[in-house]
Amino acid sequence: MAAIEQKGMYKVFPRSGKNVSFTHYCPGCGHGIINKLIAEACAELGLQDRTIFVDPVGCGVFTYYYWDAAHISAAHGRASAAATGACRARPDAVTIAYQGDGDLGAIGFNNAFQAASRGEKFGCIFVNNSLYGMTGGQMAPTTLDGETTTTTPFGRDPALTGHPLHVCEVFAQLKAPVYIARVSVADTRRIMQAKQAIRKVFEIQRDGKGYAMLEILAPCPTNFKMNAQDAAAFCMNEMEKEFPLGVFRDETGREALSVRPIPQVASCSELFAEKDAVPAAETDASFAERRFKFAGYGGQGILSLGLTVAEAARLERRHTLWFPSYGPEQRGGSANCSVVVSGTPIGSPTVEHPDVLVCMNQPAYERFVGDVKSGGTVIVDETVPVKVQPPEGVRLIVWPAIKMAEEFGVPKAANTMMLAALKKFKCTGLSDESLERALVASFKKKPALGEKNRELLRLAESRDSKA
Amino acid sequence: MTKFVKGNEAVVMGALYAGCDLYFGYPITPASEIAHGAAKWFPMLGRTFVQAECETASINMMFGAAGAGKLCMTATSGPGFSLMQEGISYLAGAELPAVVVNVNRAGPGLGNVYPEQSDYTPAVKGGGHGSYQTFTLAPASAQEMFDLTMKAFEMAAKWRTPAVVFADGLQGQMMETVLLPESGLQRPDFSDWAAQGEPKTRENLVKSIYLDAAQQEQFNLHLQEKYAKMAEDAIGEAYLADDAELLIVGYGISGRIARTTAEELRKVGVKAGVFRPVTLNPFPREQLAAVAKGRKIMTIELDAGQFADDVRLNLAKAGLGAEAAGVKMVHRMGGEVVSVDDAVKSAKEMI
Numbered sequence: 043m044a045a046i047e048q049k050g051m052y053k054v055f056p057r058s059g060k061n062v063s064f065t066h067y068c069p070g071c072g073h074g075i076i077n078k079l080i081a082e083a084c085a086e087l088g089l090q091d092r093t094i095f096v097d098p099v100g101c102g103v104f105t106y107y108y109w110d111a112a113h114i115s116a117a118h119g120r121a122s123a124a125a126t127g128a129c130r131a132r133p134d135a136v137t138i139a140y141q142g143d144g145d146l147g148a149i150g151f152n153n154a155f156q157a158a159s160r161g162e163k164f165g166c167i168f169v170n171n172s173l174y175g176m177t178g179g180q181m182a183p184t185t186l187d188g189e190t191t192t193t194t195p196f197g198r199d200p201a202l203t204g205h206p207l208h209v210c211e212v213f214a215q216l217k218a219p220v221y222i223a224r225v226s227v228a229d230t231r232r233i234m235q236a237k238q239a240i241r242k243v244f245e246i247q248r249d250g251k252g253y254a255m256l257e258i259l260a261p262c263p264t265n266f267k268m269n270a271q272d273a274a275a276f277c278m279n280e281m282e283k284e285f286p287l288g289v290f291r292d293e294t295g296r297e298a299l300s301v302r303p304i305p306q307v308a309s310c311s312e313l314f315a316e317k318d319a320v321p322a323a324e325t326d327a328s329f330a331e332r333r334f335k336f337a338g339y340g341g342q343g344i345l346s347l348g349l350t351v352a353e354a355a356r357l358e359r360r361h362t363l364w365f366p367s368y369g370p371e372q373r374g375g376s377a378n379c380s381v382v383v384s385g386t387p388i389g390s391p392t393v394e395h396p397d398v399l400v401c402m403n404q405p406a407y408e409r410f411v412g413d414v415k416s417g418g419t420v421i422v423d424e425t426v427p428v429k430v431q432p433p434e435g436v437r438l439i440v441w442p443a444i445k446m447a448e449e450f451g452v453p454k455a456a457n458t459m460m461l462a463a464l465k466k467f468k469c470t471g472l473s474d475e476s477l478e479r480a481l482v483a484s485f486k487k488k489p490a491l492g493e494k495n496r497e498l499l500r501l502a503e504s505r506d507s508k509a
Numbered sequence: 510m511t512k513f514v515k516g517n518e519a520v521v522m523g524a525l526y527a528g529c530d531l532y533f534g535y536p537i538t539p540a541s542e543i544a545h546g547a548a549k550w551f552p553m554l555g556r557t558f559v560q561a562e563c564e565t566a567s568i569n570m571m572f573g574a575a576g577a578g579k580l581c582m583t584a585t586s587g588p589g590f591s592l593m594q595e596g597i598s599y600l601a602g603a604e605l606p607a608v609v610v611n612v613n614r615a616g617p618g619l620g621n622v623y624p625e626q627s628d629y630t631p632a633v634k635g636g637g638h639g640s641y642q643t644f645t646l647a648p649a650s651a652q653e654m655f656d657l658t659m660k661a662f663e664m665a666a667k668w669r670t671p672a673v674v675f676a677d678g679l680q681g682q683m684m685e686t687v688l689l690p691e692s693g694l695q696r697p698d699f700s701d702w703a704a705q706g707e708p709k710t711r712e713n714l715v716k717s718i719y720l721d722a723a724q725q726e727q728f729n730l731h732l733q734e735k736y737a738k739m740a741e742d743a744i745g746e747a748y749l750a751d752d753a754e755l756l757i758v759g760y761g762i763s764g765r766i767a768r769t770t771a772e773e774l775r776k777v778g779v780k781a782g783v784f785r786p787v788t789l790n791p792f793p794r795e796q797l798a799a800v801a802k803g804r805k806i807m808t809i810e811l812d813a814g815q816f817a818d819d820v821r822l823n824l825a826k827a828g829l830g831a832e833a834a835g836v837k838m839v840h841r842m843g844g845e846v847v848s849v850d851d852a853v854k855s856a857k858e859m860i
Contacts, residue, residue, distance in 0.1 A: 091708040094577060097716075106714050112704035114576035115716035117599045120569035123561070127573025127581070128704070130557050131531055135577070135706020153569070156562040307553050310525050310693055311510070319510045322688045349684075356513060356686060364513075364684040368539060368622065389769030391683055391762065394848050 050081030050090060051108050066104050070270025072260020072277075073101055075227045076169060076236070077108050080138070083241045084111060089248060093136045096125040096164075100142040101175040119150025122157040125164040136247040137164035144174040147183035147207050154209075158253050161218030161299070165243035165254040168209060171262040172281060179265030183207035186284055191265070206284050210257050214290040220252040222291040226259040228277040232287075242294070251298050259285060318483070324359040329385030332471050333393040335410055336460075337378035338402025338423075343457030346484060347400065348379035350461060354472045354480035355383040363388050376405060383471065398469045400460055401426060402443065421463045423456075439467060446502050458495045462502035510689045516654040516680040517584075519687050520610055521546035523658030524582050526693035529608070531557040531581040533570040535589060538622040539678035540612035543584035564589035568596025568609070575605035576715035578703025580662055580696065584610035586678070587620065587628055590636070597671050598637030601732070602717025606665035606699075609643075610658065610674040612681040613811075615844040623844025624678035626761060629815040632675040633789045640729055642736045644672040645790040647760040651685035657787070659694065666697040668739055675789060677811065679762050679846065736791075745793030746785045749775065750800040753782025755856055758797070758820055759809035760786045763847065767809050770852040777853075779860055792819065798827035805859050808838045809847050 067074040084093055093111040097103060099118035106113035116124035116139075125139035146154045146168050154166060173191050174180040180193040184206050188197040210224045221243065225236040236258060243254045259281050261273035268276060307313045334351060338344040345366050352364040366379040380393035395415040401407040401422045408430055414420055416435035422428065424442045432438050443459035458481065464470050465477050478496055485492035514522070520543050524532070532547035544560070551558040561567040567583045574581040585593065590611045600607050611632055615625040628636075635641045644664040646657040654676060661672040699705075704713050719725040746764075749771050750756060759767040764785035774781035784800050786793050801824060810816040817838040824833035839855040841847050 091711050092706050094704045094706045096573060103718065106716065110711070112706065112710050112712070113714045113716070114573060114704050115603070115714070115718060116572060117569060117595060120565070120572070120596070123566040123569035124573030124576065126559065126566075127531070127533065127570035127575070128577040128706075129573075130559060130570070131574040131577035131579040131581070132706045137706070152562055153566050156566065304552055306555060310522070310554070311689070311691070313525070313550060313553060314510065314512055314522060314689060316510065316512065319512070320686070322511050323686060352684070353513070356511075362513070362686060365679065366682060368678075368682050387768075388685075388765070389772065390766040390849050391679060392766075392846050392848070394850065 050083075050085030050110055051078070052110050065108065067101065068264045070261060070263035070273055071101070072171060072227045072258065072262070073169060075233060076167070076258055076260060077105060079233070079237045079240050080167065081109050083237070083244045084109065087241070087244050087248060089136050089244060092134070093138060094128050094132060096121045096128060096137065096139040098141045098145045100145045102140050102142055102169065103176065105140055119145050119148070120153055121145065122150060122154040122166060125166070126157050126160070126162045129162055129164045133163065133250070136244060138243070138247065139164055139166045141166065141168050142175065143168070143170045143172065143182040143184040144177070144180070147209060151183070155213065158213050158219050158255060159216045161253045163247065163250060163252055165247050165256070167240070167243065168255060168257045169260050170209070170257055170285065171260045173262060173265050175262050175265055186280060208285065210255065210290045213255050218253055219255055219291055220246055220293050220296070221254040221256075223289040224257040224259065224285060224287050226277060226282065226287055228259065228261055228274040246294060251294060257285070259287070320356045321359060323356070323361045325387070326385040329360060329471065331382065331384040331386070331388070332397045333395065334381040334383070334398045334400070335378060335393050335396040336381070336400045337376070337406030337410055340375055340377040342377070342402045343454065344377045344402060345379050347457040347460055348381045350477070350480045350484050351464065351470055351472070352381050352383070353483060354470065354476040357476045357479055358472055360384060361386065361388050363391050365391055376403070378406060398464070400464070402456065402460070419467065419469050421460065421467070421469070439463060442505065446505065450498055450501070452494070452498060455495060455498050458499050459502045462499045465499070466503045511686050512689060513684055513686050514651060515542055515682055515684050516648070516651045516676060517542035517612065517682070518546045519651045519654035520584060520658045520674065521550055522687065522689065523655040524608070524662065525550060525554060525556075526690060527659040527662035528580055528694050528696040529556070529582050529662060530579045531559070531574045533559050533561050533567040533574070533581065533583050535561050535564050535567050535585065537586045537589045539614055539681045540584045540586045540610065542681065543610060543612070564592035565596065568593040571607045572596060572599055572603070572605065575600065575607045576603065576704055578699035578705045578710070580606065580666070582608040582610065584612065586612050586614045587616045590628055590631065594631060594637035597643065598635070598639050598641055599717050600671040601635065601641035601643065602639060603715050604669040605671065605715065606662070606669055607671050608658065608661045608665055608674065609671060610676065613675065613677040615842065621844050622678060624762060624811060624846060625842060625844065626677055626763065626811040626816065627813070627842065628675070629812055629819070632673050633819065641732060642670070642790055644668055644670055644739060645675055645788065646672065647675050647787060647789050648680065649761050649764045649785065650680070651683065651687050654680060655687045655689070663694065664742060668735060670735070675761065677762050740791045742788065743791040743793040743796065744787035745796035746787055747796070747800045748783040748785070750782030750784060752780055753800070753804060754780045755860060756782050756784055756801055756804040756806050757809060757852070757856065758784045758806060760789060760816070763809040763811060766847050766849060766852060769849045770809070770856065773849055773853050774856055779856065781856060792823050794823045794827050797823060798829055801829055801832050804832065806832055806836045807856055807859055808836060809852055810838060810840045811842065811846065812840060813842060814838055814840065
């Protein structure tokens with residue numbers, strides 16, 4: 043066998059179990075030529091050390107036999123997704139995805155398209171031979187109208203399967219790609235053009251300019267069921283009618299977008315540093331566990347009321363847990379949250395039988411009032427008609443939270459008014475000081491409001507309830 | 510330093526302290542806060558956040574990033590986790606370290622966004638194609654959402670395997686205090702196998718294909734040997750188990766319900782204890798066997814019994830066939846959570 047040129051390629055291509063020095067491609071296949079052009083471009087530009095090839099599933103799966111550079115062998119259709127990961131992980135590398143028309147055009151189309159749309163910094167070499175090669179010549183999205191394949195044995199019927207997919211034309215609708223072109227390797231002239239285009243894809247990556255898509259029309263004599271010459275002729279005469287060669291986008295001259303600056307920190311500790319971080323909980327078995335449920339409409343500050351009680355508990359180094367209703371329940375307008383405060387590590391996080399239930403609307407009251415533990419307390423806003431009595435042994439406090447907040451001219455402070463009741467009637471097992479500190483801390487971003495709420499809290503406490 | 514955070518946020522913090530450099534994700538309730546935290550915090554530390562077009566893309570982006578030698582992660586819930594299974598199989602097949610967080614929601618199908626543990630089998634047994642496993646950890650608190658996410662990266666790197674942090678919707682949303690460490694983990698060096706686009710890694714090839722059947726079998730044997738060795742990192746936690754006549758077994762949120770249940774049972778004179786697997790794969794089989802021998806066993810779980818079956822299997826493999834045969838379960842599904850009342854009632858019926 044004649045010596046083969048090795049530029050950018052391994053000296054031998056060891057196939058499984060043997061050491062043979064010819065490729066796995068069929069005679070007359072376009073892949074072999076394309077592989078050589080890619081290897082040459084990579085080597086001539088001196089990029090072998092910097093290159094990460096992302097290999098497809100399909101006839102191109104074994105490119106790692108040939109190209110002398112690092113490889114990642116991706117799942118079927120996912121080379122563009124994997125190349126996204128690789129180029130994001132290694133911005134200084136030259137990342138090249140190599141994909142066929144089943145791989146890119148069908149199963150992986152969205153991954154390729156979205157990568158192009160994001161302007162990922164990799165080059166995508168897309169080999170279009172109008173069918174699935176490796177799996178046995180089935181129809182691909184690129185199969186020509188009327189073309190016979192193993193899954194279009196009577197020829198592709200556009201009435202049933204649509205028309206060939208024009209990848210370059212579709213991608214050319216996107217703003218981000220820097221370069222989009224279609225070439226062919228069906229004859230020498232075309233091969234020389236393809237070589238220039240492949241070089242360009244590498245140069246774009248070398249210079250970090252952005253996304254490049256190069257579609258290459260390639261003959262597949264085996265699945266065309268033709269000899270090499272006829273396959274090349276089919277590629278030039280039939281495929282080019284459907285898929286005209288040309289450059290669809292060349293903006294290699296444009297400046298790559300620079301990333302907008304955002305605040306930077308040096309370390310995790312700096313990122314998560316808190317000025318007044320509370321020390322960790324301490325175990326104190328003498329503190330009896332208390333379970334709270336807060337319920338009402340969204341917008342009444344129910345969740346932040348729960349958070350304030352939780353924060354007060356944290357200030358006292360209690361084990362503390364806060365849990366909100368979430369998902370569609372929340373969007374439906376009602377909101378509730380649970381808080382558990384304990385002297386020992388908290389087991390079950392759910393509040394089946396609250397010691398304290400705070401309700402700001404009727405549905406919440408009626409839903410939860412029956413669950414309250416004997417010896418527990420229900421605080422309900424006075425706007426709620428109490429049609430259902432709490433279980434025996436449960437204290438009921440009717441409290442004008444919403445009304446007071448309106449009287450004070452701060453309707454949003456109804457939750458602070460409820461906190462006043464919790465404080466006044468000693469429902470939390472937590473000190474007044476902690477509750478007030480937690481309330482003020484909940485307005486960390488608006489300190490003036492914190493002080494205002496503390497004032498309102500104290501005013502509200504002086505009110506009588508209809509207990 | 511402490512932070513009062515949602516379990517989902519604790520996951521992101523854990524990942525950052527572990528040295529995770531890239532996050533790839535797609536929104537899904539009840540895991541979305543993980544993506545929100547990552548989108549904000551990763552770039553502030555000069556790390557990378559990418560919103561993928563789908564979960565299939567996320568997991569394959571991870572394949573590329575892990576293949577390029579960086580620590581990376583994603584987080585999702587049931588439907589997204591299903592979509593990722595093929596990619597997780599590829600990660601296992603290429604022996605790539607990566608972390609997938611599954612904040613389990615109710616299924617099957619669209620289900621709802623409330624907590625379940627019904628993805629047990631795919632999360633613990635390897636849900637994709639081929640004979641692979643993942644290193645699977647089951648946090649039970651915000652602190653463990655942090656700690657075990659960190660640990661997941663450590664284990665993924667140590668065993669060159671995808672690791673799964675298997676949580677549930679309740680834990681994702683729940684806020685608790687997390688104690689943060691002084692500093693994070695050192696980033697591991699993967700240059701002996703990763704494709705990093707550097708001179709020293711030029712010869713490296715990341716792949717999961719062995720065309721030759723004998724080679725593929727050899728590779729499978731290698732994997733199985735590795736998975737057997739992972740048992741050295743199994744973690745379980747026993748509580749009140751020494752003198753227990755009834756052992757309640759549960760993981761994650763169910764493990765906490767088990768804890769309260771045991772405490773309630775002790776108040777009425779039933780000697781109950783708890784065993785909570787912290788790693789689900791490797792399963793802490795020996796640790797379970799040590800406290801299960803001769804005990805009555807009840808599981809608490811938010812699925813149809815997938816976990817109970819695995820407990821039976823592990824007991825049987827540990828030579829505790831009689832205990833395995835007697836395992837009873839209390840469970841809920843659909844987003845309902847087992848109540849302590851129900852668990853206490855079932856336990857009393859067993860005694």
